[in-house]
Amino acid sequence: MNLIKAKNPTRRAFADRMVERSETDKDFVVFESDIGYSTYSYLFGDKHPERYFNMGIAEMGTVAAAAGMAAEGRNVVVCGYGVFLTMRAVEVVRSFICYPKLNVKFLSSHGGVTAAIDGVTHQATEDIAFMTTLPNMKVLVPADSVSAAAAFDIALATPGPVFSRLMRDPLWELYPAGTDFVLGGSKTVRTGGDITIATYGDLVFQALEAAETLKAKGIDTEVIDFYSLKPWDKKALAASVARTGALVVAENHQKRNGFGYEVAAWLLEDGPGALPLGLVGLEDTFAESGDYFKTLTKFGLDAAGIAAKAERVVARKKKA
Amino acid sequence: MIEEKRPSSIQDRAERLEKIAKEMRFRIVDMVHDAQSGHCGGSLSASDFVTALYFDLMNVDPARPRWADRDRFVLSKGHACPVWYAALAIRGYFPVEELRTLRRNDSRLQGHPVATYLPGIDATAGSLGVGFGQAVGMALEGKLMKKDHKVWAILGDGELDEGIVWEAAAQAAKFGLSNLIAIVDRNNLQNDGTADEILPMEPIDAKFRAFNWEVLTMDAHDMTDVLLTLEKAKLASDGKPVCVIARSVKGKGVSFMENKREWHGKPPSDEQYKQACEEIGGGEA
Numbered sequence: 001m002n003l004i005k006a007k008n009p010t011r012r013a014f015a016d017r018m019v020e021r022s023e024t025d026k027d028f029v030v031f032e033s034d035i036g037y038s039t040y041s042y043l044f045g046d047k048h049p050e051r052y053f054n055m056g057i058a059e060m061g062t063v064a065a066a067a068g069m070a071a072e073g074r075n076v077v078v079c080g081y082g083v084f085l086t087m088r089a090v091e092v093v094r095s096f097i098c099y100p101k102l103n104v105k106f107l108s109s110h111g112g113v114t115a116a117i118d119g120v121t122h123q124a125t126e127d128i129a130f131m132t133t134l135p136n137m138k139v140l141v142p143a144d145s146v147s148a149a150a151a152f153d154i155a156l157a158t159p160g161p162v163f164s165r166l167m168r169d170p171l172w173e174l175y176p177a178g179t180d181f182v183l184g185g186s187k188t189v190r191t192g193g194d195i196t197i198a199t200y201g202d203l204v205f206q207a208l209e210a211a212e213t214l215k216a217k218g219i220d221t222e223v224i225d226f227y228s229l230k231p232w233d234k235k236a237l238a239a240s241v242a243r244t245g246a247l248v249v250a251e252n253h254q255k256r257n258g259f260g261y262e263v264a265a266w267l268l269e270d271g272p273g274a275l276p277l278g279l280v281g282l283e284d285t286f287a288e289s290g291d292y293f294k295t296l297t298k299f300g301l302d303a304a305g306i307a308a309k310a311e312r313v314v315a316r317k318k319k320a
Numbered sequence: 321m322i323e324e325k326r327p328s329s330i331q332d333r334a335e336r337l338e339k340i341a342k343e344m345r346f347r348i349v350d351m352v353h354d355a356q357s358g359h360c361g362g363s364l365s366a367s368d369f370v371t372a373l374y375f376d377l378m379n380v381d382p383a384r385p386r387w388a389d390r391d392r393f394v395l396s397k398g399h400a401c402p403v404w405y406a407a408l409a410i411r412g413y414f415p416v417e418e419l420r421t422l423r424r425n426d427s428r429l430q431g432h433p434v435a436t437y438l439p440g441i442d443a444t445a446g447s448l449g450v451g452f453g454q455a456v457g458m459a460l461e462g463k464l465m466k467k468d469h470k471v472w473a474i475l476g477d478g479e480l481d482e483g484i485v486w487e488a489a490a491q492a493a494k495f496g497l498s499n500l501i502a503i504v505d506r507n508n509l510q511n512d513g514t515a516d517e518i519l520p521m522e523p524i525d526a527k528f529r530a531f532n533w534e535v536l537t538m539d540a541h542d543m544t545d546v547l548l549t550l551e552k553a554k555l556a557s558d559g560k561p562v563c564v565i566a567r568s569v570k571g572k573g574v575s576f577m578e579n580k581r582e583w584h585g586k587p588p589s590d591e592q593y594k595q596a597c598e599e600i601g602g603g604e605a
Binding site for chain 1: 394434435436442443444446447449450452453454455456457458459460461462464483484487488490491494495
């Protein structure tokens with residue numbers, strides 16, 4: 001790929017934007033659960049100690065206190081790791097933030113197996129299932145620095161709870177500064193006529209690489225970055241599959257109850273109907289600790305895994 | 321609706337509150353009987369101090385339920401919401417007649433209280449321990465804005481089993497939330513048995529002290545003691561949150577419900593309802 005290597009991971013880009021915005025937007029506060037040097041929320045804390053609350057290694061208590069402050073009318077950003085925010089504290093998020101639709105914004109780091117090196121206890125591979133299932137919750141997954149900064153802006157501007165899934169490791173830069181991102185939007189990052197790959201977050205890069213592999217095999221691939229997962233851009237996907245007639249959904253998440261399941265249900269229920277479809281995600285398994293790229297490969301989430309799946313889907317399309 | 325004016329002597333204040341507490345108990349039993357569902361026991365044990373808060377000690381205005389300087393009230397033991405609903409209705413936040421919509425479809429009186437549904441409900445509650453955590457956040461906000469109002473959080477003693485309670489307790493102490501007052505309704509009964517046998521938490525006072533809280537205790541059914549203790553809690557200001565352990569009787573005021581485990585979440589029959597009303601003597605049955 002001809003993309004520029006990213007200097008910083010998306011968690012850092014999101015936090016940097018939070019610090020930038022804090023100068024003019026004086027009314028939001030930040031809650032941390034003792035991983036401020038990992039989520040980079042400490043950058044905000046250094047600037048605004050009076051607006052920064054480190055609540056300790058206590059995700060449930062942190063999220064509950066955030067709910068209390070938000071119930072008072074405050075915008076609260078809660079920082080933490082995806083596994084703990086979305087699973088240990090999920091019931092607090094559900095009943096005390098989503099139900100009363102409070103203005104709590106989650107900076108959720110270590111999404112998917114980008115935290116591969118830390119092992120399964122620190123990999124959020126079910127977070128999208130939990131968060132997209134909660135009524136009133138909006139879900140964003142930026143792929144690069146520019147869209148991560150935009151995710152913070154969208155979160156702050158959107159009433160109610162917003163969850164942003166961010167990555168541990170720096171990958172590549174995709175969008176030029178000043179690119180527009182909106183809640184419910186998507187970006188077609190490569191156009192093609194034979195198959196659509198719908199993806200989000202770090203797998204956007206794997207999908208782009210897969211598209212190169214497929215090109216060499218004569219398959220013309222369209223890649224769409226669904227940086228907004230809830231709500232998501234149904235119009236864009238409908239238009240794309242109307243042209244390509246084949247679809248792969250790829251995500252760094254459990255296949256079950258991920259974006260692929262959402263899309264599959266939509267196709268049949270409200271969308272254009274059945275078409276050759278392949279889903280790439282964790283196959284009802286936990287990953288493991290190790291190098292990020294090797295882990296993607298081992299679990300079939302890398303460019304080769306996506307390309308292989310796409311080839312099979314295109315073959316089915318041709319048979320049909 | 322009860323007028324706001326309160327007498328000046330402690331004795332007269334206690335007498336006035338005792339009358340209101342009877343009305344509260346009647347409304348609790350009445351709404352739970354009418355709904356044939358709900359929690360009488362823990363509502364009745366908390367009736368006296370909730371009455372003292374809403375009709376004497378708390379700075380609230382039913383005409384302005386979202387008034388910024390009001391005292392906040394969080395019923396962390398949310399299943400006891402009949403006591404909260406009764407207090408709000410009698411105090412004039414909404415019509416008393418609405419109490420009989422408890423737990424019904426389209427009602428603002430949900431099975432467990434929801435912040436956005438009813439005027440006067442400051443925080444959603446029902447999942448034990450979380451209301452207390454929210455109260456910490458509300459007190460943090462009050463402190464950030466340099467406000468003088470208090471945040472009152474009502475916890476059950478069984479609720480102390482929840483780990484989040486101790487996360488919140490440590491967080492409140494860290495930030496020196498002297499504007500936060502927790503009342504632990506120590507009736508020693510929870511769903512499955514006595515709090516002492518299900519998960520022993522004594523010594524509760526020493527636990528909160530060890531978490532750097534100021535701790536007071538009171539007889540939850542002696543209105544004078546309730547007034548004096550809670551007033552003391554309001555004045556405490558050495559930078560610590562305050563925990564008041566309210567020694568109470570579950571089901572207080574209805575003889576056959578008192579200290580009976582099974583009255584945690586059971587509605588009275590018609591017969592039992594009649595007897596309860598006679599014993600309470602607070603309203604028209």
